[in-house]
Amino acid sequence: MKTGLENMVRTVLMASMISMAFPFASAYAAAWEDTGNGWVYVNEAGERLTGWQQDGGQWYYLDENGLMKTGWIRDDGKWYLLDSSGAMMTGTVEDEETEYQFSDAGDLTSAAKKKNEGGGSFPIGFYTEIQQEFADSLNESKQDDGEDRDKTSDRDDDSPFDYDKDKAFVIDAVLQRTAEHRLEAALANGYLNSAVTGEGTIDDYYAANLPKWKSKRHMEIYISNTYDASTAFDRLMARHSETKKKRVDRAVYYSRAGIAVAEKKGRLYFMIELSR
Incomplete structure (x- = not known):
């Protein structure tokens, strides 16, 4: 389209x-x-x-x-x-902590923490306050998990190498659009057994709409009926903490994310798409 x-x-x-x-x-x-x-x-x-x-x-x-x-x-x-x-922006746009990438057509392709800044949380300009709070918690957990891969002792300030690539998620535009779409569909049609009613699981969605993404390692997390970002994040980590035996079941195993949040009848609903 x-x-x-x-x-x-x-x-x-x-x-x-x-x-x-x-x-x-x-x-x-x-x-x-x-x-x-x-x-x-x-x-x-x-x-x-x-x-x-x-x-x-x-x-x-x-x-x-x-x-x-x-x-x-x-x-x-x-x-x-x-x-x-x-005027519409294209290419690379930076602020104090964040690097945004835009296509030649102007649409966002990614938002990431600036390289070699220690990882962790960073502002995402188009996120709401609740999305930002959740993303901050997710990135701080990623930062903690990445400490054992820290290579700062070998750092050369003139090197283009990204020492902190394992310490923060990249907000991927494809995952962001997917999260926004899947959350809207879930609230409209229902979500049961990891599937949006009438649309299927995330595997079904990728196969039908983004076949190249189906082969990537990915995970979808739906968090419903909560009051704030902190509670939502606690629920995510209870199911997908770094202590899980299988790496693919750990949220911090993934490197790219999209986070959507919506309010319905005074409650908050989250859809998180992760990929690696």
Whole structure:
């Protein structure tokens, strides 16, 4: 399925081809206007444009009221980051502790702790407070488990080697989208015996939608009917702590994660997708 941005790219390309075929056609005109409540992008008829729009080689996103967005947005299940000017970010973007990777189309591919910073928790810009609290606990447990693989005694500050790769999870965009989708489906249709009603287990989901991921080592954890992130994390560790005999049953065995949280009737529900 094409995202809104991908469809817009196709539209722009088609428009360019039409312009070349009909060089005397009138040029499309649009302009930015400051409303006092935010910026809008209006066409030559004075109508506010919405959705993804391109100007000066940059992509911008305008909400249903035509107001330009900044910061994190979610569109068609994918996360995008718009800078303070509204322009869509691509490539590598860093803040103090986190390194984000974006595709050429602008959608997030991963968020990770900066290399050689000791591992552990790190801020994930598009997470809610509850998601962040849960992710912090998960990453701190990963950090503790990774201490016995610490290679800091051999550290060369000029080396590109990631000494802390075993001390924090990478938030993977595919796992994040999967967690968000699976949680929404579970709340709508039910979840029993590790399966979403009408959709099946995570193996079934990968086989039908992401066949390359089915061959990866992975685990899905659904935590229902709880009040806070701390209790949810305790329940996860009770089932998947580092003391489990099989490594694949330990949450800290995995290296990549996606975490979704939703509230229903005053209770919290979590879907965690892990992979290695």
